[in-house]
Amino acid sequence: MSKNSVSNSVIRRLPRYYRFLGELEKQGTVRISSRELSEKMALTASQIRQDLNCFGGFGQQGYGYNVSELREKIGEILGVHSGNPIILIGAGNLGRTIATHMSFAERGFRLIGIFDIDPKLSGVEIGDLKVRNSIELERFCIENSPTAAVLCIPKEAAAEIAKRLQSYGIKAFWNFSHFDLRSENSDVIVENVHLGDSLMTLAYGLNSMNDTEK
Amino acid sequence: MSKNSVSNSVIRRLPRYYRFLGELEKQGTVRISSRELSEKMALTASQIRQDLNCFGGFGQQGYGYNVSELREKIGEILGVHSGNPIILIGAGNLGRTIATHMSFAERGFRLIGIFDIDPKLSGVEIGDLKVRNSIELERFCIENSPTAAVLCIPKEAAAEIAKRLQSYGIKAFWNFSHFDLRSENSDVIVENVHLGDSLMTLAYGLNSMNDTEK
DNA sequence: TAGATTGTTAATCGATTAACAATC
DNA sequence: TAGATTGTTAATCGATTAACAATC
Numbered sequence: 001m002s003k004n005s006v007s008n009s010v011i012r013r014l015p016r017y018y019r020f021l022g023e024l025e026k027q028g029t030v031r032i033s034s035r036e037l038s039e040k041m042a043l044t045a046s047q048i049r050q051d052l053n054c055f056g057g058f059g060q061q062g063y064g065y066n067v068s069e070l071r072e073k074i075g076e077i078l079g080v081h082s083g084n085p086i087i088l089i090g091a092g093n094l095g096r097t098i099a100t101h102m103s104f105a106e107r108g109f110r111l112i113g114i115f116d117i118d119p120k121l122s123g124v125e126i127g128d129l130k131v132r133n134s135i136e137l138e139r140f141c142i143e144n145s146p147t148a149a150v151l152c153i154p155k156e157a158a159a160e161i162a163k164r165l166q167s168y169g170i171k172a173f174w175n176f177s178h179f180d181l182r183s184e185n186s187d188v189i190v191e192n193v194h195l196g197d198s199l200m201t202l203a204y205g206l207n208s209m210n211d212t213e214k
Numbered sequence: 215m216s217k218n219s220v221s222n223s224v225i226r227r228l229p230r231y232y233r234f235l236g237e238l239e240k241q242g243t244v245r246i247s248s249r250e251l252s253e254k255m256a257l258t259a260s261q262i263r264q265d266l267n268c269f270g271g272f273g274q275q276g277y278g279y280n281v282s283e284l285r286e287k288i289g290e291i292l293g294v295h296s297g298n299p300i301i302l303i304g305a306g307n308l309g310r311t312i313a314t315h316m317s318f319a320e321r322g323f324r325l326i327g328i329f330d331i332d333p334k335l336s337g338v339e340i341g342d343l344k345v346r347n348s349i350e351l352e353r354f355c356i357e358n359s360p361t362a363a364v365l366c367i368p369k370e371a372a373a374e375i376a377k378r379l380q381s382y383g384i385k386a387f388w389n390f391s392h393f394d395l396r397s398e399n400s401d402v403i404v405e406n407v408h409l410g411d412s413l414m415t416l417a418y419g420l421n422s423m424n425d426t427e428k
Numbered sequence: 429t430a431g432a433t434t435g436t437t438a439a440t441c442g443a444t445t446a447a448c449a450a451t452c
Numbered sequence: 453t454a455g456a457t458t459g460t461t462a463a464t465c466g467a468t469t470a471a472c473a474a475t476c
Contacts, residue, residue, distance in 0.1 A: 009443065011418055015411035033457060042396060046445050053459060061458040062452040078414050079421035097311040107410055108417025148420060172420040174413060182256060189419040191412055196321055197229035198405055199388060200292050203322025204225055205403040206362060206386040207293035247433060260469050267435060275434040276476040
């Protein structure tokens with residue numbers, strides 16, 4: 001039944017729409033036209049209408065879109081209320097920050113476990129969870145059936161743990177390790193976050209700006 | 215003189231090439247053809263050749279590319295050795311993690327200052343830097359001329375601090391705040407990192423996978 | 429030289445933008 | 453009804469892929 005056909009470019013814009021609509025709603029804006037929204041978001045009205053029409057007609061001719069209704073619909077599409085159980089591997093600096101900083105519950109997930117291979121970290125509290133030792137992973141997965149995992153581990157460990165987690169039923173990876181995780185099977189999805197790449201892109205921009213100046 | 219014409223899609227792939235070439239070099243691979251590299255990176259050989267040729271002919275017909283030479287060249291293009299002075303605003307959880315975790319020096323930057331509005335954080339050591347109070351920002355910028363800033367602050371503060379920093383000469387922003395910073399003038403560049411958006415994209419993928427299954 | 433693989437041009441594909449008829 | 457703005461089709465633009473002549 002599903003809209004398998006919606007392009008990735010469109011999907012990746014949905015969270016941004018969701019954010020802007022949230023802001024508008026908070027400010028008390030009731031309705032908005034694609035043109036007005038396009039100005040706020042620095043894109044074209046055409047694109048907004050095209051994007052939204054991938055999922056159905058959310059607007060009304062002559063009126064525009066109802067802000068909170070549209071936000072709700074996009075939230076529905078993204079599945080922000082679906083509460084998929086997710087676990088986090090690697091309770092280092094980055095792992096702890098992600099665990100406490102990311103509002104999983106507002107974004108379609110429920111963080112139910114944090115794991116680390118270092119026994120010294122076992123029992124340490126992060127938010128309302130206690131770090132468990134990675135040895136417990138298999139049993140925990142059998143008992144709690146998480147479907148997603150955040151990887152905050154060194155790149156050397158990524159490939160192996162991803163494979164292991166797949167055998168425990170994990171279907172989605174949010175990968176912060178410095179390694180390009182690839183979804184071999186189509187029943188596993190990967191979102192690689194490469195902060196370093198983002199930073200280097202910024203360096204390029206800054207340097208080429210300087211070059212042009214001269 | 216500069217290659218202003220190189221498309222953003224190409225630029226965003228450069229750090230990934232750089233990473234893969236680094237791995238290859240580490241493994242002792244001396245030469246690689248676009249076809250071999252394309253298999254490792256899961257893209258087409260055509261694309262690799264097209265991408266690289268935006269910057270000049272780095273290969274040799276009948277041979278391929280010299281791994282470490284190519285890596286060096288791409289590093290040059292990205293400016294990984296350019297050491298642009300950068301400051302970080304917001305020494306909370308996320309700020310501390312970014313400061314310690316990002317290897318700025320390998321990616322074209324030199325982290326020279328960390329700031330927070332909370333006076334209680336002043337003097338706290340992060341890596342080899344001490345947190346300063348945001349009051350000192352202007353003087354610090356005059357004395358040290360940073361050209362870039364990392365924003366690890368709440369979204370409410372982002373617009374204002376970005377404006378202020380621009381008046382102190384900051385040209386590039388790496389923005390982690392939950393706010394879409396926009397570069398009004400073309401002499402300022404922005405790299406918005408929206409981890410929340412990335413996570414929601416993953417939720418969409420996971421949910422639509424479940425939908426299709428049934 | 430023969431084989432391999434680049435650099436580069438041409439063809440295809442997909443995504444964005446423009447236009448406009450439908451309709452609230 | 454008249455004005456506004458969507459939903460949707462068609463046109464344009466850009467990015468990716470294919471093909472092949474140049475050349476190491």
